Amino acid sequence: MRFTLATRSPSPRPSRCSMPLKPPIPAPGEAPPPQQDMAHRSHAFRVAAHRRRVSILFVDIVESMPLSEALGAEKWWAVMEEMFTVLSEGVEEFDGWIDSFTGDGVAAVFASGDERSHALRACAAAQALNDRIRALGTKLWRTHRVAPSVRLGINSGEVVVGRIGHSSSARVVAIGHAAGIAKRIESLARPGAVYLSEHTAELVEDAFHLRVIGSVDIRGVHAPVAVFELLAQCSLEKSGTSVSLPEMVAA
Numbered sequence: 371m372r373f374t375l376a377t378r379s380p381s382p383r384p385s386r387c388s389m390p391l392k393p394p395i396p397a398p399g400e401a402p403p404p405q406q407d408m409a410h411r412s413h414a415f416r417v418a419a420h421r422r423r424v425s426i427l428f429v430d431i432v433e434s435m436p437l438s439e440a441l442g443a444e445k446w447w448a449v450m451e452e453m454f455t456v457l458s459e460g461v462e463e464f465d466g467w468i469d470s471f472t473g474d475g476v477a478a479v480f481a482s483g484d485e486r487s488h489a490l491r492a493c494a495a496a497q498a499l500n501d502r503i504r505a506l507g508t509k510l511w512r513t514h515r516v517a518p519s520v521r522l523g524i525n526s527g528e529v530v531v532g533r534i535g536h537s538s539s540a541r542v543v544a545i546g547h548a549a550g551i552a553k554r555i556e557s558l559a560r561p562g563a564v565y566l567s568e569h570t571a572e573l574v575e576d577a578f579h580l581r582v583i584g585s586v587d588i589r590g591v592h593a594p595v596a597v598f599e600l601l602a603q604c605s606l607e608k609s610g611t612s613v614s615l616p617e618m619v620a621a
Contacts, residue, residue, distance in 0.1 A: 419532025424481040425492035425524060425570060426549050428556035429457055432519045434474035445514055456502050464495035469543050479544045489526045489573035493600055496522045496564045523556025525567040554588045555597060568596035577604055
């Protein structure tokens with residue numbers, strides 16, 4: 371599938387980092403049951419599939435095919451095991467769950483709290499995962515002479531969430547147009563970058579600095595999709611002390 375940048379771009383989005391934050395959300399790991407761990411989260415969706423607004427994060431390992439060919443199957447499996455462990459643990463730390471492993475990446479869903487809450491969690495998770503993959507790359511360079519990087523994409527919107535499959539093979543998945551857009555946005559990101567849809571950007575613009583990428587034509591979507599790059603977290607002055615996003619969401 372081919373994507374092209376449209377000739378028009380959205381107006382620059384003014385920074386809202388200096389504006390007061392909306393009500394804070396729980397810190398990672400402090401969401402109330404049943405979203406405390408994966409077993410409880412899965413149990414919560416044993417009801418019939420239903421519509422729900424979520425934030426979806428796709429993470430893809432850059433140039434995975436040449437890397438796997440260069441290392442061979444066994445060494446590449448060892449590298450992927452370490453990377454998937456980092457990705458899985460990071461997603462769960464921010465109260466998300468792994469929707470699927472894509473062979474050279476993951477799809478993760480964040481649904482805790484209100485729409486702004488799960489968008490913030492997805493963005494904070496994306497930044498944490500990016501940092502941890504960079505650190506892992508340093509280690510893998512010493513052991514395997516490779517330093518994989520990732521590209522990440524996030525979209526927030528309505529999907530159908532529910533368990534799919536039978537008995538022990540059943541898993542919780544999010545299916546819908548919003549998930550497809552998240553995947554397409556991830557494929558546009560440069561290595562080491564996190565790209566957001568406008569839907570997600572509107573929810574987190576008071577907590578993160580954003581850079582306008584432009585409007586993107588995606589086949590199958592009737593209108594161009596505005597895309598932004600997620601940059602540094604905002605820092606607010608609180609009682610004379612600089613406060614980071616993790617501290618703000620824990621407040």
